[in-house]
Amino acid sequence: MGGMRLAAPSPMSIFVFLCDRCGEYRAGDSYRVVSNSDGVRLLVMIVCYGCYIEASQLGLVTQTIEISE
Numbered sequence: 001m002g003g004m005r006l007a008a009p010s011p012m013s014i015f016v017f018l019c020d021r022c023g024e025y026r027a028g029d030s031y032r033v034v035s036n037s038d039g040v041r042l043l044v045m046i047v048c049y050g051c052y053i054e055a056s057q058l059g060l061v062t063q064t065i066e067i068s069e
Contacts, residue, residue, distance in 0.1 A: 015067055020045035021054075034061040 017030050031052035035043035046065065047055065056062050 017046060019048040019051055021047045021051040024048065030065045030067075031055075032063045032065055034063070036061070 015030070016025055016027050018025055021033075026048040029049060031047050031049070033043065033045045033047050033052065033055040034041065043060075045051075052062055
Protein backbone atom coordinates (compact mmCIF):
# COMPACT_ATOMS: atom_id res chain seq x y z
CA MET A 1 0.00 0.00 0.00
CA GLY A 2 1.36 3.39 -0.96
CA GLY A 3 1.50 6.25 1.44
CA MET A 4 -0.28 9.51 0.94
CA ARG A 5 1.74 11.49 -1.60
CA LEU A 6 0.14 14.90 -1.88
CA ALA A 7 1.73 18.13 -3.05
CA ALA A 8 0.62 21.19 -1.14
CA PRO A 9 -0.92 23.72 -3.51
CA SER A 10 0.41 27.23 -3.72
CA PRO A 11 -2.19 29.99 -4.10
CA MET A 12 -1.93 29.98 -7.90
CA SER A 13 -1.11 26.31 -8.59
CA ILE A 14 -3.14 23.22 -9.36
CA PHE A 15 -3.16 20.35 -6.88
CA VAL A 16 -0.97 17.47 -8.16
CA PHE A 17 -0.84 13.96 -6.69
CA LEU A 18 0.30 10.44 -7.54
CA CYS A 19 -2.60 8.00 -8.01
CA ASP A 20 -2.03 4.94 -5.79
CA ARG A 21 -3.77 2.66 -8.29
CA CYS A 22 -2.60 3.63 -11.79
CA GLY A 23 0.68 5.28 -10.70
CA GLU A 24 0.15 8.40 -12.81
CA TYR A 25 0.65 11.97 -11.60
CA ARG A 26 -2.70 13.75 -11.82
CA ALA A 27 -3.87 17.32 -11.43
CA GLY A 28 -7.19 18.23 -9.90
CA ASP A 29 -9.56 16.33 -7.64
CA SER A 30 -8.41 13.31 -5.68
CA TYR A 31 -10.47 10.59 -4.05
CA ARG A 32 -10.01 8.19 -1.13
CA VAL A 33 -10.95 4.54 -1.67
CA VAL A 34 -11.47 2.44 1.45
CA SER A 35 -12.20 -1.25 1.96
CA ASN A 36 -13.15 -2.67 5.36
CA SER A 37 -13.88 -6.23 6.49
CA ASP A 38 -15.22 -7.04 9.95
CA GLY A 39 -14.07 -3.67 11.25
CA VAL A 40 -10.54 -4.08 9.89
CA ARG A 41 -9.39 -1.57 7.30
CA LEU A 42 -7.87 -3.55 4.44
CA LEU A 43 -7.29 -0.86 1.86
CA VAL A 44 -6.86 2.92 1.81
CA MET A 45 -5.77 4.52 -1.45
CA ILE A 46 -5.69 8.04 -2.91
CA VAL A 47 -6.82 7.79 -6.52
CA CYS A 48 -7.65 9.81 -9.64
CA TYR A 49 -11.14 10.24 -11.10
CA GLY A 50 -10.92 7.26 -13.47
CA CYS A 51 -9.80 4.91 -10.70
CA TYR A 52 -12.47 6.40 -8.40
CA ILE A 53 -15.16 5.47 -10.94
CA GLU A 54 -13.84 1.90 -11.15
CA ALA A 55 -13.74 1.60 -7.35
CA SER A 56 -17.31 2.92 -7.11
CA GLN A 57 -18.48 0.35 -9.68
CA LEU A 58 -16.82 -2.39 -7.60
CA GLY A 59 -18.79 -1.25 -4.55
CA LEU A 60 -15.84 0.11 -2.58
CA VAL A 61 -16.33 3.07 -0.26
CA THR A 62 -15.17 6.28 -1.97
CA GLN A 63 -14.80 9.85 -0.71
CA THR A 64 -13.80 13.12 -2.36
CA ILE A 65 -10.76 14.60 -0.64
CA GLU A 66 -11.26 18.24 0.24
CA ILE A 67 -8.09 20.34 0.27
CA SER A 68 -8.30 23.53 2.33
CA GLU A 69 -5.97 26.37 1.45
